[in-house]
Amino acid sequence: MKSENQKPYSNPYLAGAMLGIVLLASFLFLGAGLGASSGIARIGAFISGFIAPNHTISSEYFGAWGDQPLRYYLVYMLIGVFLGGLSSAVIAQRLKKLVIEKGNAVSSKTRLIFTLIGGLLVGFASRLAGGCTSGQALTGGALLLSGSLIFLICVFAGGYAAAYFVRRQWDD
Amino acid sequence: MIKTFYGLDMLNSGSAFFISLFIGFFFGLTLERAGFGSSRRLSGIFYFKDMTVLKVMFSALIIAMIGLSFFIGLGLIDPSTDIYFMKTYYGAYIVAGLIFGVGFVMSGWCPGTAAVGMASGKLDAVVFLIGTIIGSIFFNELFSIIKPLYTWGQSSQQNFGQEGLAFVYNNLGMTKPVFAFLFTLIAVSCFWGAEYIEKIKSPAKQNGVYLNTPFLRAFSLILIISAGSLFLFQDTESTKKQITGTQEMISNHSEKALLSSVALAADHVEPEELADLLYNKDPQVIAIDVRPAKEFNFFHIRGAFNVELPDLIQFVKKHKDKRMIVLYSNGMTHPAQARDSLARIGFKNVYLLTDGLNGFIERCLKPVSLRKEPLPQAMTHRINMWRDYFYKPESASTGLLTKENGNFSDISSLLPGFLDTNWLALHLEKN
Known part of the structure; x- marks a missing residue:
């Protein structure tokens, strides 16, 4: 599946340094850090509002976002993330046509079911924490917020605890 | 003095949307270049096979922390008015972190990286994002039940006049520069540890290649020196002006x-x-x-x-x-x-x-x-x-x-x- 001319990934430390500078720019221009899960949740609110408008606007959590949940800066940031990722993948010739990444030991179906459940948990947990690895762990970590660092530690605690049970996904 | 969109209360204006799109673009670009458009690579950290996540995230965190501290230390930005801080709810975040971690290792994705994965044409990233959207909707539907959990364990700290805004150096009884310096030392140790683990755990060509290289030594040194130079700044929060001229008079008011x-x-x-x-x-x-x-x-x-x-x-x-x-x-x-x-x-x-x-x-x-x-x-x-x-x-x-x-x-x-x-x-x- 690997393309012949696919370029190697960046030096992780330099990529990290660049990400740090992007985060710093976000602090200095926007006054808020990076975020991804809020944008996704607002798409959820939009869909929910499309299906059941009255129910959504009167619900306590989504209702506070008003009838135009997509008018929010993190929705635009999420669009930017997609476009940036796309540009980089095209330049580095890493763009694939709908492949499923997995080890040979599991079927595509198993892998996608695991992914869907994982997505559900992450979507729910991101709302409970008011952010994900970007908005809570990375951004809050750089601000040295107690809650963000506790969240970061617990993400890895949960991940390492569950890793053994889902390891077959990556076995070849 | 820098005025941010947040400080001007204009985060939801057209120009802030444009800047967000621009910043998001470079965010996505960097994630993809780091290899985070691949769930195998992301989940590698949980099996000690590929520690890229730790290297990239910790480098970014430390560099943004040091950079922002410089801007605050030089008085170029006022954190009390111009930066948005999340409040700390220990209970909610512990529960959320544990659930998030399980979801992260099951899928091999987190929200930002999955957006990049989708842009790289990964079907599992698309499925993950659909799951995340449904998870958010579930949260909204269950909100009346989980509400007590949502604000469980708010920190008793108060900073910049905001209750529940907690800094970890206050928990540890340190000043900010001391903690920032120690945190940087921990990060650098983790980088060296990660290279070492990669080398022994998975001796493939592309793993652990930076161990003991001049590059990693220089990078480590730059971070430590930059963090150390934060000691030069006085704690701006403690330099409060004295009240002058208020005459104190004794009265019968007891x-x-x-x-x-x-x-x-x-x-x-x-x-x-x-x-x-x-x-x-x-x-x-x-x-x-x-x-x-x-x-x-x-x-x-x-x-x-x-x-x-x-x-x-x-x-x-x-x-x-x-x-x-x-x-x-x-x-x-x-x-x-x-x-x-x-x-x-x-x-x-x-x-x-x-x-x-x-x-x-x-x-x-x-x-x-x-x-x-x-x-x-x-x-x-x-x-x-x-x-x-x-x-x-x-x-x-x-x-x-x-x-x-x-x-x-x-x-x-x-x-x-x-x-x-x-x-x-x-x-x-x-x-």
Whole structure:
């Protein structure tokens, strides 16, 4: 599946340094850090509002976002993330046509079911924490917020605890 | 001094959307270049096979921390007004972190990286994002049940006038530079440890290649020196101005009564109460901004008078028949000291604003859409009403008394940012 001319990934430390500078720019221009899960949740609110408008606007959590949940800066940031990722993948010739990444030991179906459940948990947990690895762990970590660092530690605690049970996904 | 979109309360304006899109673009670009468009690579950290996640995330975190500390240390940005901080809810975050971790390792994705994965054509990333959207909708549907969990374990710390805003160096009893330095040392040790683990665990060509290279040594050294140089900055939060000239007089008003009113918090006015009183233009209520004229002219609560501490007694004397005189500053220290001093002299109608101007903005003026806690409809309505009122430019007739200090200057010509929204709307459209 690997393309012949696919370029190697960046030096992780330099990529990290660049990400740090992007985060710093976000602090200095926007006054808020990076975020991804809020944008996704607002798409959820939009869909929910499309299906059941009255129910959504009167619900306590989504209702506070008003009838135009997509008018929010993190929705635009999420669009930017997609476009940036796309540009980089095209330049580095890493763009694939709908492949499923997995080890040979599991079927595509198993892998996608695991992914869907994982997505559900992450979507729910991101709302409970008011952010994900970007908005809570990375951004809050750089601000040295107690809650963000506790969240970061617990993400890895949960991940390492569950890793053994889902390891077959990556076995070849 | 940098004014951010958050500080100007314009995070949901067209120009902020454009900047967000731009920043997001580079965010996505960097994630893809780091290899985070691949779930195999992301999940590698949980099996100690590929520690890229740790290297990239920890480098980014440390560099942004040091960079921002420099900007704050040099006085280029005011964190108390211009940076958005999330509050700390220990219980909620511990539960959320554990669930998130399980979801992360099951899918091999997190929200930001999955957006990049989708852009790289990964079907599992698309499925993950659908799951995340459904998970968010579930959260909304279950919100009435999980509400107590959502705000469980709020930190008792208070910073910048915001309750529950907690910094980890305060928990550990360290100063910020000390913690930042130690944190950087931990990061550098993790980098070396990660290279070592990769080398022994998975001796493929592309793993652990930076171990003991001149590059990693130089990178480590640069981080440590930069973090160490943060010690050069004085702790800006501790350099508070002294109150000058407030004469202390002993009166028959007993200290005991004063202290008990402090204990009962009978000397406080809550921001919401003040907002309502000013909104209704209660003639028996006066708000006094005790900050320097420069800060007052930049932004103040609509209808407030600017009286600096030395002139306060004179001013309060003139209004001793009013029902309520409310003092405020950015925080609470100066108004509290001034109120106690005035109470000693015998003025019993003086109060201070709980959480100061910062609290007033946070509790009454922060847009509903930016709040962590969802609010009942009635409160949303009140906030929108206050925002309409307090962000309107003042007519010349209010705040006239500021001229008494001789410091009154035309606000809109000084800085068009905060008050004159019409001006902004006009000029933004031109761009």
